[in-house]
Amino acid sequence: MPGKVVLYYFNGRGKMESIRWLLTVAEVEFDEVILTTREQYKKLLSDGALMFQQLPLVEIDGMKLIQTKAILNYIAEKYNLHGKDLKDRVMINMYSEGLNDLMEMMMLLPFTAAADLKSKLDTIQSKAKERYLPVFEKVLSGPVYLVGGKLSIADVQLVECSLMLEEKFPDILSGFPNIKAFQGRMTQIPAISRFLQPGSKRKPQSGEIYAKTVMEVFNVKPPWP
Numbered sequence: 001m002p003g004k005v006v007l008y009y010f011n012g013r014g015k016m017e018s019i020r021w022l023l024t025v026a027e028v029e030f031d032e033v034i035l036t037t038r039e040q041y042k043k044l045l046s047d048g049a050l051m052f053q054q055l056p057l058v059e060i061d062g063m064k065l066i067q068t069k070a071i072l073n074y075i076a077e078k079y080n081l082h083g084k085d086l087k088d089r090v091m092i093n094m095y096s097e098g099l100n101d102l103m104e105m106m107m108l109l110p111f112t113a114a115a116d117l118k119s120k121l122d123t124i125q126s127k128a129k130e131r132y133l134p135v136f137e138k139v140l141s142g143p144v145y146l147v148g149g150k151l152s153i154a155d156v157q158l159v160e161c162s163l164m165l166e167e168k169f170p171d172i173l174s175g176f177p178n179i180k181a182f183q184g185r186m187t188q189i190p191a192i193s194r195f196l197q198p199g200s201k202r203k204p205q206s207g208e209i210y211a212k213t214v215m216e217v218f219n220v221k222p223p224w225p
Contacts, residue, residue: 005030008044008057010217013203014107015068016056018100020085020202022072022153023159026079032201041217045070072096076153088148095136095154099161101133102132110211111222112126125169134175140178144185159186163196167205 003022009016011034034053035041044050049064058065061078065071076082076092085087103181105124112120136158139146146154162183165172173180186192188208195202215222 003059006033006059007031008033008035009055010035010048010210010213011203012110012206012214014056014210014214017158017203018103018160019056019058019068019071019075020181021156021195022075022079022081024201025151025156025159025189025191026075027080028075028189030201035217036213038217038219069100072153081153081156082150083148083152084150088152090150091147092154095139096157097156098132098135099157101159102128103161103164106168107206110206110208111214121168125172128169128172129175133172133179136182137176137178140182144182153185155182158208159183159192190201 005028007016007019007030009032020030033040041055044057045053052068054066056066056068056071058071060074065074073082073093083092102124105120105127109117109120136146143149145151146158158179159182162173162179173183189194194200209221
């Protein structure tokens, strides 16, 4: 019988956070191995655990999975969070890809030089308000969920993304009442409500310590002088 799911990543959000969210909504217990040294990373490499020498790594069902999208899709399929048919899945995937694009911009903020931070934040805010949020505001003008009348990975990622945006731009949803109402409904789901409480496995906003650890583990220089 397969053991508990194990996540290998840094002590921060990054690309693993959406995986934590999805497992939480699926009510799957998981353990975490927090990487803090290059030696831990090199051990994973020598063990053959990292197909493309990349993280995150998830041990699940006797497999060692990498590549974030592949991991998310596997979990979504396994726990019935990926729609009822092929047409549902392609819509879910399109919404998820858009949300990933937006969240990845925020993931890079800890690695941004202080002099460039305001410009990066302004770009994220404008793209969120002009390109991404209007799509979801329109879709949620009637339905409870984004696709097929049932909870999916796209819904989970939308609530994750909306909360991340509000951390940086507290009033950003003021012009998007449907998304705000959706967020309110989603945060009432018991598993999500627990995940948002202090002491859960949800990670805080990543900062300087997180960025420094990532660069040390991967042996790369910071992208600023």
